[in-house]
Amino acid sequence: MVLLSTSEPTGVAYVQTTNLDGESNLKTRYAKQETLQKIPEKENVSGLIKCEKPNRNIYGFQANMEVDGKQVSLGPSNIILRGCELKNTTWAVGVAVYAGSKTKAMLNNSGAPSKRSRLETHMNLEIIFLSLFLVALCTVVSVCAAVWLRRHRDELDYLPFYRRKDFSEDEEKNYNYYGWGLEIFFTFLMSVIVFQIMIPISLYISMELVRVGQAYFMIRDAEMYDESSNTRFQCRALNINEDLGQIKYVFSDKTGTLTENMMEFQCASIWGVDYNGGKATSQDQKDGYFVQADGQVLRPKMVVKTDPELLQYVRNGKETKEGSYVHDFFLALAACNTIVPIIVDTPDPTLKLIDYQGESPDEQALVYAAAAYGFMLIERTSGHIVIDIQGERKRFNVLGLHEFDSDRKRMSVILGFPNQSVKVFVKGADTTMFSVIDRSLNTSIIRATEAHLQSYSSIGLRTLVIGMRELSTSEFEEWHSAFEVASTALMGRARLLRKIASNIESNLCILGASGIEDKLQQGVPEAIESLRTAGIKVWVLTGDKQETAISIGYSSKLLTSKMTQVIVNSNSKESCRKSLEDAIIMSKKLTTTSGTTNETGRTLGTGSTPVALIIDGTSLVYILDSELEERLFELACNCSVVLCCRVAPLQKAGIISLVKKRTSDMTLAIGDGANDVSMIQMADVGVGISGQEGRQAVMASDFAMGQFRFLVPLLFVHGHWNYQRMGYMILYNFYRNAVFVLVLFWYVLFTCFTLTTAINEWSSVLYSVIYTSVPTVVVGILDKDLSRLTLLKHPQLYGAGHRDECYNKTLFWITMLDTLYQSVVVFFIPLLAYWGSTIDAASIGDLWTLAVVILVNLHLAMDVIHWNWITHAAIWGSIIATFICVIVIDAIPSLVGYWAIFEIAKTRLFWFCLLAIIVTALIPRFVVKVLYQFYAPCDVQIAREAEKFWAQSQSAAVEVEMSPILDHPRR
């Protein structure tokens, strides 16, 4: 909707775009001056709007409007998109330009790309095996049937149990017999129908149920609840829970992910002087700066610590030369931004707080800093700003604004001063700023500033350089006309504006630089350390400068002093190749000397010299999508840490795809901003941090959480559990269905291969619905192989997922062998015990049904590690439910098996058979399990025993001490 006018006289409308990009701050939208005065109720407004075709870009809009014969250009700040909410604005009138499914909100409404978990991919392969097995079973049956029919072809007519001839009609004809070939074909089809449970369709359903349950527990986990932002863990994708247990690579964004993205103004370098004081914060400074007006006190919402020396300069005003520079510096900070001040009421009527809302946290920090030094931004409209300078309100006309873009990496504002002079203030990243600063002026100051910048970034501060220039009238006129033309252009407006901006942003006079601290999030160093101990490779991909990235790397314990840094920093393909090759040789040398300890896996990283690779975006440009990728990958594999700095969003995705293409290892990307979206979508598992930079990352992610450190419980606890549970559940489901099918199959061999089932149809249907389904799901949701505490204490246990310990081909085939054995036991013990007796099909069918169900449930019970009352209820309840179902089915007189269960249960032979089946079938599995646990235990097994016996051996006193931690996990 193009804004025409609003309730505000200035034509400003404040909107909140939470529904679109999740940013909760207020944004300003402006109605054009030309339409502001028109009131549609009173007069007809006629005009013509030409706009671009509907597209998905919510940050772009280009159009122009013809009102009263005047061409007016329209940009993204003149429209309100569907999904926005008006705030602090009573009304707004506009013209709808996109409607319905063509709105930007709707066009952006595409689902995240569907991901399939690795376990499921493997499982699908196994299902193909099972299908082949099914086909084999059916083939065996039909071939046998063919042979039987062929051998008895002369007898078929009169066989009492076949009777091919039908004499009930006058003429003799064959009853239900379509010839040898077709009979075989029908037998095949029928066997497919009877044996189709082999393919566990119900597995997919139980998997979904289990995932929902797992997701519920992840969401409810108090350890992943972020109190500061009151956000819970979010599960946005439901089908990759178990992948969390197999992550090998973690790709992390820096800003907002490792760091809090809470910017704090730390120090400034103005006119070559470094002001980084503010250590002694006296009591009167606590309240910070405030302004009194009309008996009311205005105070910025956030208090910034100030440097007393600098404060002194500011208070003294513009008298001295330094003072004027300081004045201009802070004026630039207060003016050169897109921050909107909002005055918030407090319970105290005389006190009002100013809340600065804006898109960039850096700008916010700078404006708060300016306010603390007495340059308080009070009001901002499209035409002017009001700044309270040391208690004196001044109004500046905003003549033009070149917004920040990622190519220029700077923004500028052109201010008309009250004394008619025009100045341009520019603020931007140091690399781009120094190219537009007039180097001939004040060389010493530039050099001093550069030195300061160097020291700022070395302690992990984000730096911005401020420049200024006074414009002459002619310059201004020239710019103004060019700006007018460019901003109404329909084609290539952005390019035109950029050109104009770079024209005006030149020959600047340097004012100074600011250093903003980017605070590390809570628990990040510990989290990274545990991830590394677990054998997960952490790669940090950041858009920051190399120095900043390295300093953050040190403070987050990503880099340690023990590490050897390999830096790849090249400007051409050839030099890239060379430095990569050198680096490979070097890293190989370093890793082979310590290679022996590395191989053992468990002592990873303790005795070796780890190598850290630091590579920058420029080099990546040459490396990605060329044959050098292979080299980089080889190098990166040797390194325990990879730090990529100055990378563009698309490069982040490129790096992930580089890793994904070359290994089968799982990758996880974690980020919080819009620039991480491509990376999150590319990785196997994308995690979004619901932080400050809006919610695009969360929208694109599979899981979202409040803090980076939650990654540790997410992977080590939930990931491990989910993987173990899901892996076991899949194997168990294969086993469960196959054992039943095999019992049916063995019986078919004794019925002339005619697909009769002794187990009645109802039981066949209920088998995977009632008899055995609930325990699977319950165990899949609730079983825990190790306690949370143990898993967090020993990150190495995460390696179980890396080594595919819970689900692999060997396990699958062992399980299938066991299945075969168990089915033989279940089928042949009753067969031999009842051979040549009066047993009828329904009775022995009931015996088989009960035997299979009890066996399958006890098999599960044998593997359950963590027994709580729900597990008990599910397993024993299922067995009881089966008995009840069998009894109910056998109490229906119209079924063949009427009363069979009562008749057979009267005999002792039945119960003896049942006992013999269960024990015989389970013994081999039990023996293998015991042997495996005693003679080839895995980490998890050892940890489990340690957990149990450690707890037992503790004295009572220690136990009392420990129990609060065990019962109430830390938040």
Add this chain to the structure above:
Amino acid sequence: MTDTDRGTQRDRDSAFYLFTQQNLPACKPVLTPEWVFMTFLFIGFIFIPVGLVTLRASHSVVEIVERYDIGCVPEPFRINKVSYIQDDSIPKNCSFSFKVPKYMKAPIYIYYQLDNYYQNHRRYVKSRSDKQLLHGQNQHGISSCQPVEVNNDRPIIPCGLIAWSLFNDTFTFIRNRAELKVNRKNIAWKSDREHKFGKNVYPFNFQNGTLIGGGKLNPRIPLSDQEDLIVWMRTSALPSFRKLYGRIEKDLDVDDVVVVHLMNNYNTYSFGGKKKLVLSTTSWLGGKNDFLGLAYVFIGSSSVTIAVVFTLLHLLSQRH
């Protein structure tokens, strides 16, 4: 819900909180060598005695099995048994005798045993109408009886292949020139007689077709009293099966000579089936079958072996 999360200590102790944090009280059994050893030993000590008792029970059963399908065909017809059995003009009576090997305590069960007879063939089991057996005259619901559902456009009661192929050899037993009384009542399940076969359903149009499969039924006796049919219609699970014929309620002594007179009517010759007559006593476990007892002894002794092997292994190599 968030309130519970951020709740007080009391809330944290609540069962629901423990549930959501997956901290429900639970027991985590870990296999210890002692435990494993005890389990196997326990299985062994239960199974071996049970197996021995079972074997004893099986051995206490006295069983006499006489195959008669070949012996009862007169010598000249041995080459073509099928034509013999299908020829109504040839008398089918036959007799043989046997000596009781051991004292047999009443009741002595008389079974006929059929081998290589697939009563579990799919075509066969499907060919019946439980509705008709219970409710009688009903044109509907007999389509399942094909190919033996109607004859001369009138429905057959009881219809279907199973009823049509009713076994019809009869046996009489003579000891010391006196006929042994065979009790042929209550040979079928009570539940079948009362709820599955109608008291008001009488055989009709039965065995009137071109091809006669087996026994005929007295049309004046309701199906619920036709116990031979009821026994026959409870189709057997396996291709070698016995069906109860009756009971002798007198003890048989060692070396008693029993003469069996039988009518060899039933045709198993066309498909090579065997017919046997079985006289058997029962034990508390049922008939004579050593398999289960052997299985129990085998499982029991293997568990004991495993227990011993484990102990040895455990003593030899201590894991740390």
